[in-house]
Amino acid sequence: MLIPYLTVGAILFALGLIGFVTRRNLIVMFLCTELMFQGIVINLVAFGRYPLSGQPMLDGQVFSLFLLAVAASEAALALALVVLLFRYKGTLDAGAWNMLRDD
Amino acid sequence: MAILMIIAVAIGGVGLYLAMPRGRTRAGAAPLVVLAAAAAVLIGLLITKVAGHSTAGWFVPLSIIGIVAGLRVVTHRKPVYSALYFILVVIAVAGLLLLMDAEFLAMALVMIYAGAILVTYVFVIMLAQQTGESSYDAQAREPFLAILAGFVLLGTIGSKLFQSTAGEVVTDPVGPTAGFDDNVVHVGTLLLTQYAVGVELAGVLLLAAMVGAIAIARRKALDEPEGDIV
Numbered sequence: 001m002l003i004p005y006l007t008v009g010a011i012l013f014a015l016g017l018i019g020f021v022t023r024r025n026l027i028v029m030f031l032c033t034e035l036m037f038q039g040i041v042i043n044l045v046a047f048g049r050y051p052l053s054g055q056p057m058l059d060g061q062v063f064s065l066f067l068l069a070v071a072a073s074e075a076a077l078a079l080a081l082v083v084l085l086f087r088y089k090g091t092l093d094a095g096a097w098n099m100l101r102d103d
Numbered sequence: 104m105a106i107l108m109i110i111a112v113a114i115g116g117v118g119l120y121l122a123m124p125r126g127r128t129r130a131g132a133a134p135l136v137v138l139a140a141a142a143a144v145l146i147g148l149l150i151t152k153v154a155g156h157s158t159a160g161w162f163v164p165l166s167i168i169g170i171v172a173g174l175r176v177v178t179h180r181k182p183v184y185s186a187l188y189f190i191l192v193v194i195a196v197a198g199l200l201l202l203m204d205a206e207f208l209a210m211a212l213v214m215i216y217a218g219a220i221l222v223t224y225v226f227v228i229m230l231a232q233q234t235g236e237s238s239y240d241a242q243a244r245e246p247f248l249a250i251l252a253g254f255v256l257l258g259t260i261g262s263k264l265f266q267s268t269a270g271e272v273v274t275d276p277v278g279p280t281a282g283f284d285d286n287v288v289h290v291g292t293l294l295l296t297q298y299a300v301g302v303e304l305a306g307v308l309l310l311a312a313m314v315g316a317i318a319i320a321r322r323k324a325l326d327e328p329e330g331d332i333v
Contacts, residue, residue, distance in 0.1 A: 003265065005199065012169065015173040035192060041212065050203075059293070064212075068212065072215060083320050084322060093239035
């Protein structure tokens with residue numbers, strides 16, 4: 001049962017990656033990072049529940065709880081930044097900030 | 104098996120490319136058909152892996168719901184709907200966690216993600232979103248390159264996963280922490296003994312993030328001097 005869970009986790013991660021690169025709305029970009037976190041949670045718990053050798057462990061679930069804390073921090077900071085950026089330019093388009101990139 | 108996985112990923116990539124928002128033109132039914140084909144191959148692959156397992160009847164529908172909702176998060180033109188579909192992803196993932204005997208984590212996931220994080224997202228969308236469909240939501244940026252990158256990543260991972268024979272036992276491994284009983288007790292004990300330092304660090308991280316978020320969001324306008332807040 002390990003392989004199917006890892007497959008679903010990988011698919012969710014890849015979807016989040018594609019969404020993060022293609023979407024231009026800042027809010028949806030950060031939503032896609034949360035989608036990647038979901039894939040990671042499935043992977044961590046699956047490796048703990050169906051270990052390659054030995055008995056099942058709970059460490060994967062504990063790691064996932066820490067991941068929830070990190071995701072909550074990330075969401076708070078990212079959304080604060082999004083609100084700030086929206087006040088500067090009046091748009092959520094990530095392309096409005098491409099003066100930050102290297103020429 | 105591995106080649107089938109690569110085929111499924113390729114068909115899914117084509118479908119996702121067709122489903123990406125592309126200006127004024129609506130895609131119609133074409134991406135639905137292609138994605139349904141990819142989903143059929145994927146379901147077949149998953150069923151061969153989980154057949155005979157006691158949770159197979161729940162695993163396949165939950166994973167399909169999660170993946171379809173994830174697709175809609177990535178492709179939907181309206182951010183509010185993306186956020187709502189993301190709640191569906193969270194619920195499907197919580198169901199998968201329940202299948203893996205992680206009851207506490209499943210409930211925590213629903214409460215924290217669907218209850219707290221997504222509410223914050225929806226609030227920010229309501230604060231910042233212009234009315235109507237904005238131009239930048241209707242046009243994906245470099246969809247071909249992005250899907251190519253995703254195809255390479257997922258094709259590599261997926262083909263390797265389906266080549267391996269690890270974990271093919273149908274019966275669940277049994278240990279002191281497996282099974283329905285006492286999941287909360289075991290997780291709590293582990294959190295407060297072996298990972299006690301980690302819990303404290305997570306608290307510090309959350310505090311720092313809270314202070315940082317307030318400091319960032321209260322800053323007022325473009326050309327005011329540093330430290331001059333509302």
